[in-house]
Amino acid sequence: MYLKVRVIENRSIGHPAQGIFRLVLSGQAAKIAKPGQFLHIQVSDTYDPLLRRPLSIAGIDKNKEEITIYYKLLGRGTDLLTHFKENDYLSIMGPLGSEFTVPQQGELLLIAGGIGIFPLYSLIQAIDQEKVKIHLLWGGENIDFLESADLKYLVNSGVNVKISTMDGSLGHKGLVTDLLQEMVQDSSMIALRCNNLVSAACGPKGMLKATAEICLNNDIPLEVSLEERMACGIGACLGCVCTVRGADGTVKRKRVCKEGPVFRAKEVVWDAEC
Amino acid sequence: MRNVDMRTELGELILRNPVVTSSGTYGFGEEYAPYCPVSILGGITVKGITPLPRLGNPVPRLAETPSGLLNSVGLENPGLVEFRNSYLPKLALLDTAVIVNISGFSPDDYTLLASSFQKKDTGIAALEVNISCPNIKHGGMAFGTNPRSAEEVIEAVKKNTDLPVIAKLSPNVTDIVEMAKAVESGGADIISLINTLLGMSIDIQTQKPLLANKMGGLSGPAVRPVAVRMVYQVYEAVGLPIVGMGGISTWQDAVEFMLAGASAVSIGTVNFVNPLAPVDILNGIEEYCLKKGYRSVREIVGLAHE
Numbered sequence: 001m002y003l004k005v006r007v008i009e010n011r012s013i014g015h016p017a018q019g020i021f022r023l024v025l026s027g028q029a030a031k032i033a034k035p036g037q038f039l040h041i042q043v044s045d046t047y048d049p050l051l052r053r054p055l056s057i058a059g060i061d062k063n064k065e066e067i068t069i070y071y072k073l074l075g076r077g078t079d080l081l082t083h084f085k086e087n088d089y090l091s092i093m094g095p096l097g098s099e100f101t102v103p104q105q106g107e108l109l110l111i112a113g114g115i116g117i118f119p120l121y122s123l124i125q126a127i128d129q130e131k132v133k134i135h136l137l138w139g140g141e142n143i144d145f146l147e148s149a150d151l152k153y154l155v156n157s158g159v160n161v162k163i164s165t166m167d168g169s170l171g172h173k174g175l176v177t178d179l180l181q182e183m184v185q186d187s188s189m190i191a192l193r194c195n196n197l198v199s200a201a202c203g204p205k206g207m208l209k210a211t212a213e214i215c216l217n218n219d220i221p222l223e224v225s226l227e228e229r230m231a232c233g234i235g236a237c238l239g240c241v242c243t244v245r246g247a248d249g250t251v252k253r254k255r256v257c258k259e260g261p262v263f264r265a266k267e268v269v270w271d272a273e274c
Numbered sequence: 275m276r277n278v279d280m281r282t283e284l285g286e287l288i289l290r291n292p293v294v295t296s297s298g299t300y301g302f303g304e305e306y307a308p309y310c311p312v313s314i315l316g317g318i319t320v321k322g323i324t325p326l327p328r329l330g331n332p333v334p335r336l337a338e339t340p341s342g343l344l345n346s347v348g349l350e351n352p353g354l355v356e357f358r359n360s361y362l363p364k365l366a367l368l369d370t371a372v373i374v375n376i377s378g379f380s381p382d383d384y385t386l387l388a389s390s391f392q393k394k395d396t397g398i399a400a401l402e403v404n405i406s407c408p409n410i411k412h413g414g415m416a417f418g419t420n421p422r423s424a425e426e427v428i429e430a431v432k433k434n435t436d437l438p439v440i441a442k443l444s445p446n447v448t449d450i451v452e453m454a455k456a457v458e459s460g461g462a463d464i465i466s467l468i469n470t471l472l473g474m475s476i477d478i479q480t481q482k483p484l485l486a487n488k489m490g491g492l493s494g495p496a497v498r499p500v501a502v503r504m505v506y507q508v509y510e511a512v513g514l515p516i517v518g519m520g521g522i523s524t525w526q527d528a529v530e531f532m533l534a535g536a537s538a539v540s541i542g543t544v545n546f547v548n549p550l551a552p553v554d555i556l557n558g559i560e561e562y563c564l565k566k567g568y569r570s571v572r573e574i575v576g577l578a579h580e
Binding site: 047234235251252272 | 298299300305306309321329330332333334335336337338341342343345350494495523545546547549550
C-alpha cells in the first residue's frame with residue numbers, strides 16, 4: 001500500500017533523554033500488517049533528506065485499524081519524524097517485508113538487543129499466551145533505556161522477562177547473550193526443548209551473530225530480523241542485501257526489504273567476505 | 275480536453291510517451307507494479323545484465339547525502355542465462371517498452387551480450403549499453419571515460435544486434451561532448467545520460483568511508499544541474515536523440531531536460547521516495563504542453579537552444 005495515514009499519537013515516552021517515541025498511525029495498513037513487517041515512512045516533503053525511513057511495526061490493532069511504531073531519535077530523519085503532530089498525515093509504503101512465524105503452541109524464546117525489542121513487541125502481541133509460553137531475554141544500556149522502551153508493558157503482558165544492562169543498573173551486568181548462554185546450559189532447558197521451543201531475535205548485528213551461534217549449536221530454530229541501509233523498500237534497488245547460504249551451499253544475496261527483514265538464522269552468512 | 279500527442283521518437287524507437295524509468299532503480303519491472311502501472315510508462319529500463327551472475331558489492335551499499343544518494347551496488351544481477359530464462363518471459367508480457375541494460379568487462383562481453391538480444395526476442399524494444407558504471411573495479415566506467423574504447427564497445431554491440439542501441443554515458447569525464455561524438459562514430463542510435471557521478475561520504479565518528487566499496491555513484495536531485503548541462507552540450511554537438519536523466523523528480527525537472535534537448539526523460543532515484551513520480555511527471559509534461567499551446571510533446575525538445 002502507498003497512502004497517507006493519519007497520526008493518532010506521536011510523543012516521547014519514558015525518560016526524555018533516551019529519545020524514545022511512540023507513533024500510532026490510523027489506516028487500512030493495519031488490516032494486512034503482520035508481526036515483523038515494517039512501514040516505509042516519508043519524513044520530509046522536500047528532497048533533503050531524500051529517502052524514506054523504514055521503521056518496524058511494534059503493534060497491530062486490526063479492529064481499530066491502528067499501527068504502533070516505536071522509534072529512537074538518532075538522526076535527521078527521526079528528528080523530522082518527531083515534528084508530526086496528532087491529525088497530521090504521513091506518507092507510508094507498507095506493510096512491507098517478511099514476517100515472523102507465529103507459533104501456535106509450545107515455547108517461544110525471544111532475544112532482544114536494545115531497540116531490537118520493537119519488532120518483537122508485534123510478535124508478542126500476536127501470540128496466544130494461553131498456548132505459547134514466552135521467554136524474553138532483553139539487553140540494554142541501562143535501566144533508563146529499558147524503562148523508556150516500555151519495560152512495564154512487558155512485565156504486565158505476562159511474558160517471562162530476564163534483563164541485562166551494560167552498566168548493571170538492572171538485571172545481569174553484561175550482554176544479553178550471557179543470559180542466553182546461561183539459559184541453554186540450565187537444566188530447565190530440557191523441558192522447554194521437549195515442548196517445541198523456537199526462538200526469534202532482533203538487535204545489533206554482532207549480538208545477532210552471537211545469538212545465532214548459541215541457538216544453532218543447541219538446535220533451537222531461530223528467526224532474526226535484520227537491519228540494513230535501505231532505499232526503495234520494495235526490492236528494486238538492491239541496496240539492502242544480506243548474504244545467505246542456500247541449501248546447496250552456494251552463497252547468494254537476499255534483499256532485507258523484500259525477502260527479509262525476517263530470515264531464518266541458519267541461512268544467514270554473518271561475516272560475508274564478498 | 276487532452277489533445278497533446280505524447281508519442282516520442284528516438285530514431286526508430288517509438289515510445290508512447292517520453293517518460294521511462296532508469297536502470298538499477300526499477301528492478302525487473304515487477305517490483306513497482308503494485309504501485310505504478312507499467313502500462314502508463316513510455317518504457318522501463320531493467321537492471322544491468324552481465325554475462326555471468328554477480329553478487330555485487332558488500333554492504334553498506336547506500337549512503338544518503340544532501341538531496342542525493344550514493345550507491346555502490348556493483349552490478350548485482352542474475353547473469354545472462356538466468357535473465358533470459360526467468361526474467362525475459364515475464365518482461366515480454368508487460369505493456370510497455372522494455373529496454374535491456376547490458377554491462378561488460380571486455381569487448382567480448384559486450385559482443386556476447388549484444389548477440390543474445392535481437393528484434394525477434396519479443397518484448398525488447400532497445401539495448402542500453404552501460405559503459406559507465408562507476409561501481410566495478412575493472413571495465414565498466416573505464417570504457418565510458420576513454421573515447422576510443424567507448425567507440426569500440428558500441429561498434430561491437432551494433433555489429434551483433436539489430437535492436438536500437440542506446441549508449442549510456444558517464445558524467446565522470448572532462449569532456450562529455452568528446453564521449454558523445456565517440457559513441458556516435460561507433461554507431462549508437464540513441465544517447466542516454468547521465469549515469470551517476472562518482473562520489474564519497476565519510477563517517478566522522480568511525481572515521482571511515484560509509485560505503486563498503488568506499489566510493490559510489492551519486493544520484494538524485496543533487497546531480498540535476500550537471501545532467502542538464504551535459505544534455506544541453508551533447509544536443510548541440512551530435513545529432514542523435516537523447517534520453518535525459520539525472521535527478522529528475524518533478525515534471526518541471528523533466529521539462530527542463532526536454533528543453534535542454536532530451537527527447538525522453540528517465541526517472542530513477544525519485545521512485546524510491548514517490549513510486550507514482552513517473553505518473554505525476556507524465557501528467558505535468560502533458561499539462562505544460564497544453565498550456566503552452568503545443569500539439570506534440572516533440573515540439574519542446576531542444577527549445578532552450580538558440
